[in-house]
Amino acid sequence: MNKILAGLLFGLILGAIDGATAWFYPETHSMIGGILVGSSIKGMLVGLLSGWFAHKVQSTKWGIALGATLGLLFAFLVALMQHEHYLAIMMPGFVTGAIIGFLTQRTGAPSLAAKREA
């Protein structure tokens, strides 16, 4: 499997799981569908960019760092749109991004250039 596709897939799954944890907060029940879709799209965007990076650079350390940064950035944008829950959105987004970054480095076929650099 190609790393970009792997990134999209992991982003979708982990984003959806992260969104689904909102169910533990009763006040979100009415908008759980929107949260799930939004969180999945956020995860896919992080996965797409992390997958592209993993395709170019083979480094678990930098993959995690980039994934975490992207996860934090996109989570910040989501929190900015809501003007609240900054911590509750950004902290899990940061760790989810790190996991996506790690998984894109560990799965899928890297480019030949990345293999040569490694």
Place this chain on the structure above:
Amino acid sequence: MDLNDAVIDHLRQVAALPDLTGTRYELESEIGRGGMGVVYAARDRQLDRRVALKVLDSALAGEAQLIAHLEHPAIVPIYETGVLPDGRAFYAMKLVAGARLDQHLAGAPSLGERLRVLRRVGEALAFAHARGVIHRDIKPQNVMVGEFGEVYLMDWGVEAVAGTPAFRAPDDRLSQLSDVYGLGALLRFMLPASAPPALRAIADKAMRADPAVRYPDAPRLLADIERFQEGLAVEAWSEPLWHRLRRFASRNAVLLWLLAAYAGVKFLLFFLRNL
């Protein structure tokens, strides 16, 4: 002049030295004795370099021809073969500066280094087996580790050599599987007391008395060692569940830490909210 014991011994030693008249070599010192002859350090006058000179006990030069066909980084290259005035065959080869494997192990190298050396020996064996040559006498004294970490498998056997007891397979007829046994015995010898059970199982499988249940060839044994080094399950050992879980955890430590961090963050946020 009195012929006392010391003088007689000296005369005996001098008489035993090979006569290199007519060759391009000048004798320096004896390095070691093998099953089929004696190895000396000598100087090649023509090229002004030091070489190892193996003088065989008989005119049998098959050993040199055998090794000359094996061009591999872990097999010492042969420079020249010849016959001494007394009819004994000799061959000149690269003089390896380094330590014998048993001496190398005395320095307590890491497990990774031990396995690196064993894999180099195994690769040389696999190469020779692919060309129909078997070693017959794998033992630590026949493995040299050079000063730059290069590994050489020396003293390739001829028909007359049957191996060294502790490393010799109990086979009626020597074959590539006998070398697999020898490689397993070498692995067992090289493992420290604290070696993981998976590695001991690999050595045990290679050393089974019945050749049919050993690894079928050296590459299969090496593949199992590679699997061990990559944190995968080895063919030779059906590991208990707890060991499998521990191996999984160690192989996926980063992912498990990240998942634990995610769970920690979620719990923290949940409990902070309810305070």
